[in-house]
Amino acid sequence: MDVEQQAPRRRGRPPRQRENLIETRELLLRAGLEVLTEKGFSATGIEEVLGRVGVPKGSFYHYFSSKEAFGLDLIERYGVFFARKLDRHLGNSSLAPLDRLRSFVADATDGMVRYEFRRGCLIGNLGQEMGALPESFRDRLKETFEDWQVRLAACLREAQKAGEIAPDADTEQLAAVFWIGWEGAVLRAKLERSAKPLEVFAGFFFVGLAAG
Amino acid sequence: MDVEQQAPRRRGRPPRQRENLIETRELLLRAGLEVLTEKGFSATGIEEVLGRVGVPKGSFYHYFSSKEAFGLDLIERYGVFFARKLDRHLGNSSLAPLDRLRSFVADATDGMVRYEFRRGCLIGNLGQEMGALPESFRDRLKETFEDWQVRLAACLREAQKAGEIAPDADTEQLAAVFWIGWEGAVLRAKLERSAKPLEVFAGFFFVGLAAG
């Protein structure tokens, strides 16, 4: 799924008939996502992103006012992309609530395997880097985590109704634990180049769920 | 505990009588630890490290063959420092085994509070950055985690003997879960500038331990 290099670009305003052509801005965002999930923000130069898709620097600063703005856009984008994936799984009412979470775990694990554990989670990456990032990133990253947490908590409440977990369990807190641990597992999986950490954490989480 | 700036340095080989004086190399490592736990490896320039302690660039490359070598030294150093801290807690036989782990958690939490959540775990930081780091770091980081895991597993076995956790629990795996989740919690605590993630994860972990 690598972003393919576009053919050499013609100068000037491009013809409107380009419905099949991927827009430059879109191209930059996709490539940015790829690179930043691998290397993070500080370690990535704009030029590397540009090089991947054969877009010159002038275009970048036409579409984005700065690297910081580009990063914020990527966070937004990744948050939406991920929330959609999450909903696809957690909202799948043909499965029992906890099986929906299991299916998300399987999907995410598969995603890491597919890229040979080179790519992690953009939000986790940037969170870790926060010490070196523009302060504007912090709230966005926090909000993104909270958003995911809300979606998971809803699923856990359903699990509660279905009797899969204890009725007095704090679903909000359990959802928080999941994302805390999951990010740790992704980090570790990237380091070890192995799906083991993901399995180990998920396994423990499901056991712990039962214990409330 | 910030590394204080040394007095302006004289040129040339320093007099041997410097027992009270902190050695330059030592100074650089301490400052490096401070900065890298905050900002990671890629985002940190050696000039920032040098500036903190008033050491000129030439000295750096006298003591370390490269930034990479410096980083490897820091990993080694941090690993030892942390293992010692771990042993102090987990080997404290005046406490029940699980209380020893609790005391480590409290100590580590306190450490993060003290630095206002600006500093995280060096190993976790670099692990996340691995995509942009020299490949030589990978094994060191993995080994460090494994080392911590072994130490914790020993403590958990004691807990098992003391009947604090189920006799058939897989202590190796539980130790792995702890470090996976703990790193995630540290990441999140840094992002949120709050001890809550640490508490939330630790709380869940201890409950899950009981459930085996």
Place this chain on the structure above:
DNA sequence: TCGTAACTAGACGGTCGGTCTAAATGAAGG
């Protein structure tokens, strides 16, 4: 006192992020 090892000063080349100007092209209006 001289030679060498230990250490420092800072120049150097290279890269990066961001800006800026020029050029190319399509769209809209007459």
Place this chain on the structure above:
DNA sequence: CCTTCATTTAGACCGACCGTCTAGTTACGA
């Protein structure tokens, strides 16, 4: 059709900074 203007690309350029390296300074041992 032809002019004008908005849109987008090309890439030179600048200042900042990074990691490396060489020349130089100083202490120590013989």
